Amino acid sequence: xxxxxxxxxxxxxxxxxxxxxxxxxxxxxxxxxxxxxxxxxxxxxxxxxxxxxxxxxxxxxxxxxxxxxxxxxxxxxxxxxxxxxxxxxxxxxxxxxxxxxxxxxxxxxxxxxxxxxxxxxxxxxxxxxxxxxxxxxxxxxxxxxxxxxxxxxxxxxxxxxxxxxxxxxxxxxxxxxxxxxxxxxxxxxxxxxxxxxxxx
Numbered sequence: 545x546x547x548x549x550x551x552x553x554x555x556x557x558x559x560x561x562x563x564x565x566x567x568x569x570x571x572x573x574x575x576x577x578x579x580x581x582x583x584x585x586x587x588x589x590x591x592x593x594x595x596x597x598x599x600x601x602x603x604x605x606x607x608x609x610x611x612x613x614x615x616x617x618x619x620x621x622x623x624x625x626x627x628x629x630x631x632x633x634x635x636x637x638x639x640x641x642x643x644x645x646x647x648x649x650x651x652x653x654x655x656x657x658x659x660x661x662x663x664x665x666x667x668x669x670x671x672x673x674x675x676x677x678x679x680x681x682x683x684x685x686x687x688x689x690x691x692x693x694x695x696x697x698x699x700x701x702x703x704x705x706x707x708x709x710x711x712x713x714x715x716x717x718x719x720x721x722x723x724x725x726x727x728x729x730x731x732x733x734x735x736x737x738x739x740x741x742x743x744x
Contacts, residue, residue: 605730608666612725617663620723622681625657625673633681633720641716647685652721655681661723668729678727687717 611617621634631639647653660669661679668674690712698707 602730604666605728608668609728609730611663611665612729617665617725620661620663620725622661622679622723623659624655624681625659626655630659633723635720635722637720638686639718639720641718642691642713644714645716647716649685649688651685653683653685653718655683661725668725678725678729680722680724680726682721683718684721685716686719689715689717691715 608617619634621632623630623632626639627641627643627645629641633639656676658670658674658679658681659672660667661674662668668679691714692712694711696707696709696711698709699705
């Protein structure tokens with residue numbers, strides 16, 4: 545008799561735990577519950593959503609184009625990809641490019657890999673870079689120098705081995721002359737590229 549009572553208690557204990565756990569899992573799961581699966585999916589008019597989004601995008605593009613046409617955008621900034629690194633720049637900034645780089649002092653260059661550009665009220669983001677000719681970034685190489693001397697010292701104890709090496713790496717300093725939005729934001733016309741001065 546006591547065996548039957550223990551088995552009944554054991555069964556009752558496990559069934560109550562299972563019901564609480566299944567209820568908890570159902571509340572925590574991301575899949576819809578059993579009562580929600582029989583409902584039909586709501587019908588969404590995709591064309592109306594895209595038309596609304598297109599209207600909103602067009603309004604934003606018109607505002608940006610008006611600001612650029614009237615020169616009310618303020619100080620522009622851009623993020624450019626240069627020699628394997630990304631730099632956030634504004635007109636008048638001086639950036640330092642580490643390592644060997646071919647342009648010489650006085651060269652005027654155009655930085656074409658613009659990842660994003662923006663001003664006080666807007667930001668134009670590329671995927672991954674902006675289309676060529678939309679934003680032009682002009683820069684001038686102002687100095688080519690070497691870094692400070694780095695000392696590499698090696699020694700092995702009790703082996704009469706000691707080496708001292710010195711290293712200086714080349715650096716290039718660039719001044720950003722101008723950042724301009726040359727096309728309308730949603731326009732398809734291509735700006736004329738000056739290939740004689742385009743280096744990078």
